[in-house]
Amino acid sequence: MPEDELLxxxxxxxxxxxxxxxxxxxxxxxxxxxxxxxxxxKYGFTVDANTLYPLLRRLEKQGLLTSDWNTDESRPRKFxxxxxxGTALAQTLSHDWDELDAAFRSLKGES
Incomplete structure (x- = not known):
């Protein structure tokens, strides 16, 4: 496998x-x-639409997101x-992320 593909x-x-x-x-x-x-x-997460929309549907099916259609404008949008x-899971994942970040910083010799 070429190096750039591996990366x-x-x-x-x-x-x-x-x-x-x-x-x-x-x-x-x-x-x-x-x-x-x-x-x-904007926040540095590059995601393709073909990846995002199935993810949103999956998270909604799991009960982590809710959705509503806004038909007030000429083009209906699903919000x-x-x-x-989902909020509870985000808090748990964020806490775990912080612990992982601290562990990686420790491995790299950072405080």
């Missing part, structure tokens, strides 16, 4: 779970898919929001 594979594995947490955190304020793509990009269960 891309490992980066994808590393980032996969972070997108879930990022979505749960961002969607504590209701938003729709396309705007969420922009916000994720997602983190549910109470």
């Amino acid at each position: 891309a594979t490992h980066l994808q594995e590393l980032r996969r779970g972070t997108v879930v947490l990022a979505c749960l955190l961002i969607l504590q304020q209701p938003n729709y898919g396309y705007a969420l793509l922009d916000l994720l990009e 997602y929001r983190t549910s109470a269960d």
Whole structure:
């Protein structure tokens, strides 16, 4: 496997779970898919729409997100929001992330 392909594979594995947490955190304020793509990009999470929309449906099916259609504008949009269960999971994952970050910093000799 070429080196750049190997790097891309490992980066994808590393980032996969972070997108879930990022979505749960961002969607504590209701938003729709396309705007969420922009916000994720703004915060440094590069996600393809073909990845995001199935993820949103999966999180909704798991009860971690809720959704409502907004038909007030000319183009209906499905707005997602983190549910109470999603908020609880985001808090747990964030705590675990902080512990992992501290462990990696320790491994690298940082305080």
